[in-house]
Amino acid sequence: MTRDPRPYVKLLMIGLLLLSLTGCVEFISAVGTGVVFTTEYVLVGAVTKTISYELARIKKALLVALRRMEIVADKAREVEDGEEITASAGKMEIRVELKQITPRLTRISVRAQKGFMNYDRATAQEIVFQTNRIAESLPSKELSRDQKGRAS
Known part of the structure:
Protein backbone atom coordinates (compact mmCIF):
# COMPACT_ATOMS: atom_id res chain seq x y z
CA MET A 1 0.00 0.00 0.00
CA THR A 2 1.52 3.22 -1.14
CA ARG A 3 0.19 6.56 -0.17
CA ASP A 4 -0.98 9.08 -2.74
CA PRO A 5 1.64 11.91 -2.91
CA ARG A 6 -0.84 14.52 -4.19
CA PRO A 7 -1.95 15.82 -0.75
CA TYR A 8 1.70 16.24 0.26
CA VAL A 9 2.50 18.04 -2.99
CA LYS A 10 -0.48 20.36 -2.42
CA LEU A 11 0.67 21.05 1.14
CA LEU A 12 4.21 21.72 -0.08
CA MET A 13 2.94 24.08 -2.82
CA ILE A 14 0.80 26.01 -0.32
CA GLY A 15 3.79 26.31 2.02
CA LEU A 16 6.05 27.60 -0.76
CA LEU A 17 3.34 30.03 -1.89
CA LEU A 18 2.98 31.39 1.64
CA LEU A 19 6.74 31.81 1.95
CA SER A 20 6.90 33.69 -1.33
CA LEU A 21 4.01 35.96 -0.32
CA THR A 22 5.90 37.20 2.73
CA GLY A 23 8.37 38.77 0.30
CA CYS A 24 5.45 40.47 -1.44
CA VAL A 25 4.32 41.96 1.85
CA GLU A 26 7.75 43.53 2.31
CA PHE A 27 7.69 44.75 -1.28
CA ILE A 28 4.21 46.24 -0.85
CA SER A 29 5.34 47.89 2.37
CA ALA A 30 8.39 49.40 0.65
CA VAL A 31 6.28 50.67 -2.25
CA GLY A 32 3.77 52.15 0.20
CA THR A 33 6.53 53.91 2.11
CA GLY A 34 7.91 55.33 -1.12
CA VAL A 35 4.48 56.64 -2.08
CA VAL A 36 4.09 58.28 1.34
CA PHE A 37 7.49 60.00 1.11
CA THR A 38 6.86 61.13 -2.46
CA THR A 39 3.45 62.52 -1.54
CA GLU A 40 4.93 64.29 1.49
CA TYR A 41 7.71 65.74 -0.67
CA VAL A 42 5.20 67.07 -3.19
CA LEU A 43 2.88 68.47 -0.53
CA VAL A 44 5.62 69.86 1.71
CA GLY A 45 7.57 71.43 -1.15
Whole structure:
Protein backbone atom coordinates (compact mmCIF):
# COMPACT_ATOMS: atom_id res chain seq x y z
CA MET A 1 0.00 0.00 0.00
CA THR A 2 1.52 3.22 -1.14
CA ARG A 3 0.19 6.56 -0.17
CA ASP A 4 -0.98 9.08 -2.74
CA PRO A 5 1.64 11.91 -2.91
CA ARG A 6 -0.84 14.52 -4.19
CA PRO A 7 -1.95 15.82 -0.75
CA TYR A 8 1.70 16.24 0.26
CA VAL A 9 2.50 18.04 -2.99
CA LYS A 10 -0.48 20.36 -2.42
CA LEU A 11 0.67 21.05 1.14
CA LEU A 12 4.21 21.72 -0.08
CA MET A 13 2.94 24.08 -2.82
CA ILE A 14 0.80 26.01 -0.32
CA GLY A 15 3.79 26.31 2.02
CA LEU A 16 6.05 27.60 -0.76
CA LEU A 17 3.34 30.03 -1.89
CA LEU A 18 2.98 31.39 1.64
CA LEU A 19 6.74 31.81 1.95
CA SER A 20 6.90 33.69 -1.33
CA LEU A 21 4.01 35.96 -0.32
CA THR A 22 5.90 37.20 2.73
CA GLY A 23 8.37 38.77 0.30
CA CYS A 24 5.45 40.47 -1.44
CA VAL A 25 4.32 41.96 1.85
CA GLU A 26 7.75 43.53 2.31
CA PHE A 27 7.69 44.75 -1.28
CA ILE A 28 4.21 46.24 -0.85
CA SER A 29 5.34 47.89 2.37
CA ALA A 30 8.39 49.40 0.65
CA VAL A 31 6.28 50.67 -2.25
CA GLY A 32 3.77 52.15 0.20
CA THR A 33 6.53 53.91 2.11
CA GLY A 34 7.91 55.33 -1.12
CA VAL A 35 4.48 56.64 -2.08
CA VAL A 36 4.09 58.28 1.34
CA PHE A 37 7.49 60.00 1.11
CA THR A 38 6.86 61.13 -2.46
CA THR A 39 3.45 62.52 -1.54
CA GLU A 40 4.93 64.29 1.49
CA TYR A 41 7.71 65.74 -0.67
CA VAL A 42 5.20 67.07 -3.19
CA LEU A 43 2.88 68.47 -0.53
CA VAL A 44 5.62 69.86 1.71
CA GLY A 45 7.57 71.43 -1.15
CA ALA A 46 6.07 74.76 -0.09
CA VAL A 47 7.30 76.86 2.81
CA THR A 48 4.44 78.52 4.68
CA LYS A 49 4.36 81.20 7.37
CA THR A 50 1.62 83.33 8.89
CA ILE A 51 2.64 86.96 9.44
CA SER A 52 0.85 89.57 11.58
CA TYR A 53 0.51 92.23 8.89
CA GLU A 54 -2.16 93.08 6.34
CA LEU A 55 -2.06 91.56 2.86
CA ALA A 56 -1.06 94.80 1.09
CA ARG A 57 1.98 95.22 3.34
CA ILE A 58 3.12 91.62 2.81
CA LYS A 59 2.69 91.95 -0.96
CA LYS A 60 4.76 95.14 -1.01
CA ALA A 61 7.45 93.50 1.16
CA LEU A 62 7.44 90.41 -1.11
CA LEU A 63 7.94 92.46 -4.27
CA VAL A 64 10.80 94.41 -2.64
CA ALA A 65 12.39 91.14 -1.46
CA LEU A 66 12.12 89.55 -4.91
CA ARG A 67 13.65 92.63 -6.55
CA ARG A 68 16.55 92.68 -4.04
CA MET A 69 17.23 88.99 -4.71
CA GLU A 70 17.06 89.62 -8.48
CA ILE A 71 14.07 87.35 -8.88
CA VAL A 72 11.73 88.49 -11.66
CA ALA A 73 8.05 88.70 -10.72
CA ASP A 74 6.24 87.54 -13.86
CA LYS A 75 2.57 87.97 -13.07
CA ALA A 76 0.06 88.33 -10.27
CA ARG A 77 -3.51 87.14 -10.22
CA GLU A 78 -6.25 87.34 -7.66
CA VAL A 79 -7.36 84.14 -5.97
CA GLU A 80 -9.92 83.54 -3.26
CA ASP A 81 -8.94 85.61 -0.18
CA GLY A 82 -5.64 86.75 -1.67
CA GLU A 83 -3.21 86.73 -4.56
CA GLU A 84 -0.90 84.34 -6.38
CA ILE A 85 2.36 85.71 -7.73
CA THR A 86 4.58 83.77 -10.12
CA ALA A 87 8.24 84.62 -10.51
CA SER A 88 11.39 83.15 -12.01
CA ALA A 89 15.08 83.03 -11.25
CA GLY A 90 17.07 81.36 -14.00
CA LYS A 91 15.44 77.98 -14.61
CA MET A 92 13.65 78.05 -11.26
CA GLU A 93 9.92 78.72 -11.14
CA ILE A 94 8.61 80.35 -7.98
CA ARG A 95 4.97 80.48 -6.94
CA VAL A 96 3.90 82.63 -4.00
CA GLU A 97 0.42 82.55 -2.50
CA LEU A 98 -0.70 85.34 -0.20
CA LYS A 99 -3.91 84.62 1.71
CA GLN A 100 -5.64 87.09 3.98
CA ILE A 101 -6.74 85.28 7.12
CA THR A 102 -7.94 88.41 8.94
CA PRO A 103 -7.47 92.09 8.06
CA ARG A 104 -4.21 92.02 10.07
CA LEU A 105 -3.04 88.45 9.48
CA THR A 106 -1.64 87.06 6.20
CA ARG A 107 -0.35 83.61 5.26
CA ILE A 108 2.50 83.44 2.75
CA SER A 109 3.26 80.17 0.99
CA VAL A 110 6.28 79.90 -1.32
CA ARG A 111 7.15 77.02 -3.63
CA ALA A 112 10.42 77.18 -5.57
CA GLN A 113 10.69 74.45 -8.20
CA LYS A 114 13.46 73.59 -10.63
CA GLY A 115 12.30 70.87 -12.99
CA PHE A 116 9.81 68.14 -12.24
CA MET A 117 9.44 67.43 -8.50
CA ASN A 118 12.73 69.15 -7.65
CA TYR A 119 11.80 71.65 -4.94
CA ASP A 120 14.26 74.13 -3.48
CA ARG A 121 13.09 74.64 0.10
CA ALA A 122 16.13 76.76 0.98
CA THR A 123 15.22 79.37 -1.64
CA ALA A 124 11.57 79.30 -0.57
CA GLN A 125 12.60 79.77 3.08
CA GLU A 126 14.83 82.70 2.20
CA ILE A 127 12.02 84.41 0.28
CA VAL A 128 9.70 84.03 3.29
CA PHE A 129 12.44 85.25 5.68
CA GLN A 130 13.29 88.31 3.58
CA THR A 131 9.62 89.16 3.07
CA ASN A 132 8.98 89.03 6.82
CA ARG A 133 12.09 91.12 7.56
CA ILE A 134 11.16 93.78 5.01
CA ALA A 135 7.53 93.86 6.20
CA GLU A 136 8.79 94.60 9.71
CA SER A 137 10.95 97.48 8.44
CA LEU A 138 8.27 99.17 6.31
CA PRO A 139 6.88 102.36 7.86
CA SER A 140 3.57 101.70 9.54
CA LYS A 141 0.61 104.04 9.03
CA GLU A 142 -0.86 102.92 12.32
CA LEU A 143 2.39 103.57 14.20
CA SER A 144 2.69 107.10 12.84
CA ARG A 145 -0.97 107.79 13.82
CA ASP A 146 -0.28 106.56 17.37
CA GLN A 147 2.82 108.74 17.64
CA LYS A 148 0.90 111.81 16.43
CA GLY A 149 -1.81 111.16 19.01
CA ARG A 150 0.75 110.99 21.83
CA ALA A 151 2.56 114.13 20.68
CA SER A 152 -0.55 116.33 20.98
